[in-house]
Amino acid sequence: MTVNSQRLLLAAAGAGGAAGGALYADDVFSTFLYDGTGSTQTITNGIDLDGEGGLVWCKSRNTTFSHVLQDTERGVGAGYLSSNLTAAENTSTLSSFNADGFTLNSDSTSNGSSYDYVSWTFRKAPGFFDIVTYTGNGVAGRTVAHNLGSVPGMIIVKNLDENEAWAVYHRSLGPTKTLFLSSTQAEFTSSTRWNDTSPTSTVFTVGTNENVNQDTKNYVAYVFAHEDQVFGTDSDESIVKCGSYAGNGSSGQIIDFGFEPQWVMIKSHTRGGNGYGWTIIDMMRIRALFADENGSESGIHGYIPSPNGIHLTNGDSNANESGESYIYMAIRRPHKPPEAGTEVFEPSAVTVSGNTARTRPFAVDLAMGADRGSSGQGFALEDRVRGFALENAVNKARKLKTAVDSAENTFQSPIVYDVYNNKLLDGDYFSGYNAIFYYFRRAPGFFDVVAFTGTGSATTVNHNLAAIPELVIIKNRETNHFWSVYVSSLSSPRTKILILSGDDQAGTSAAGTYWGNSDFTSTQISVGSFANTNSNNQGMIAYLFATLPGISKVGSYSGTGSNIGVDCGFTSGARFVLIKRTDSAGDWYVWDTARGIVGGNDPYLLLNDAVQEVTNKDYIDPLNSGFTVTSSAIADLNTSGGNYIFLAIA
Secondary structure, three states, X not given: OOHHHHHXXXXXXXXXXXXXXXXXXXXXXEEEEEEOOXXXXXXXXXXXXXXXXXXXXXXXXXXXXXXXXXXXOOOOOOOOEOOOOOOOOOOOOEEEEEOOEEEEXXXXXXXXXXXXXXEXXXXXXXXXXXXXXXXXXXXXXXXXXXXXXXXXXXXXXXEOOOOXXXXXXXXXXXXXXXXXXOOOOOOEEOOOOOOOOOOOOOEEEEOXXXXXXXXXXXXXXEEEOOOOOOEOOOXXXXXXXXXXXXXXXXXXXXXXXXXXXEEEEEEEXXXXXXXXXXXXXXXXXXXXXXXXXXXXXXXXXXXXXXXXXXXXXXXOOOOOOOOOEEEEEEEEOOOOOOOOHHHOEEEEEEEOOOOOEEEOOOOOOEEEEEEOOOOOOOOEEEEOOOOEEXXXXXXXXXXXEOOOOOOOEOOOOXXXXXXXXXXXXXXXXXXXXXXXXXXXXXXXXXXXXXXXXXXXXXXXXXXXXOOOOOEEEEEEOOOOOOOEEXXXXXXXXXXXXXXXXXXXXXXXXXXXXXXXXXOOOOOEEEEOOOHHHHOOOOEEEEEEEOOEOOOEEEEEXXXXXXXXXXXXXXXXXXXXXXXXXXXXXXXXXXXXXXXOOOOOOOOEEEOOOXXXXXXXXXXXXXXXXEEEEOXXXXXXXXXXXXXXXXXXXX
């Protein structure tokens, strides 16, 4: 075991790591959106700052307040720093660092009434992040010890006493070059910042420049790791990467991080000036803020997360101009396995009122909802990966409907205006209706969402489900092609197809038509040449589900005409049930505990038809280990010899 692995296991054991000492991105980094109150406010994000230490970085999203950076090494009594300013410490905006987050005071820069904010919290952990304070001595070759346990990928240093620029070391540029966080300036060649000496796993070296080592002046250094593979269930994954790439101006540019990111900072190192700033994107917002500016967040929508990195969808100069080169730091998306179904799924039956805020127990990756009445709206879906479209300066959700084959509609009002926060706002799509919403969070072994561009020929598509998918639903986003469904329990599943937008029985086609030429794996699915699943140069979206013991079950059963107890391995019954007959025509039925799974009539809706909710049928009953299909169920659900597939969530 390496020294870093030993440190990490010890840190996890004392800091809320998972059973067995594993540590995840979820434990050491958080993006949290909040509304300012103008009075003391506690932010609970699950990051232990009190015991482990770390950095809180806040920025207003809708006004021109400066960035706010406060860290535990300097303490709550120290003033905040602003990445967009060269100024020394300001007054404090935090009143405490907590075991599960932090508490803000009433300072408007980070907590003003009527303003929206984002906070990024970095917890100290070997292999991820460290904070060092030191006093300069003005001597070239001064070494500063750190506890990262690996060679840093990026170091950001600020003089705390003087109006000096933030100096940035990045491994891709080496120790002879410097960037400045508070400026759009291109790389600067100098031996007086890093003394032409690369950092090691225990120290970094500074020169004589006042940015990093003025005699008697105090400094803080934020030290970030690079690809130290000591995180995750098997302690073999990295959660931060510092690298570089060449811009090409192409909408197809994908930057490979080796993981899907939740936070990325990008800067052109070959060119400075307006349009070449320090771009920060997080997947809670998928909008840009700039570390060197005090401006509100930008409506840039040129960034889409991919399973291995980030997809740059335009030639924006801040991230992808042809002929320019860029450095980045990326942090892996949350990847801690859930321990309960309530961590990843919630059904919610509400009467919709436009712009009513509703707090969810987790950040939502997929929201789907339907009117329960007779409006004929059917189920509509929107997800974080596809993000928003900008129409007349208003963000509109990219919506798909399960009962039709239409391409995504980006211009109707959304189910919710903001799937990027735990607090969601009702949109006017169902305004005034009694509706049912289902909220899903991506998590290893349970659920994943993948956006990809089709090739028109059999190929594989990466995913981060961390399990072999058992249920895969794919939709062509750009043209009218039916929803295609793969189910692993069907015989020869790569030759079988179900249609989510129809009631057809499972169809058969040659391998390579819908699902490609290779079996699905824990990292890839296989798609064929058909336009429904892989249309050439068109955007596709895939929703992947698997069985996660105690949380979800993808399975099948044979009908008997009598009561059938479907054992899903749960302890308190299923909160969501989806059933489809596969050997004959049959609708896609959905039930949930928000509307009622009881020992009597249970309301249901159909995914494949925009019909009014049926409330007077007793087709399923509760069962602690899963659910019961009753003897009164129709042939769509329970006839002797019938074959059925299901998805159940605890």
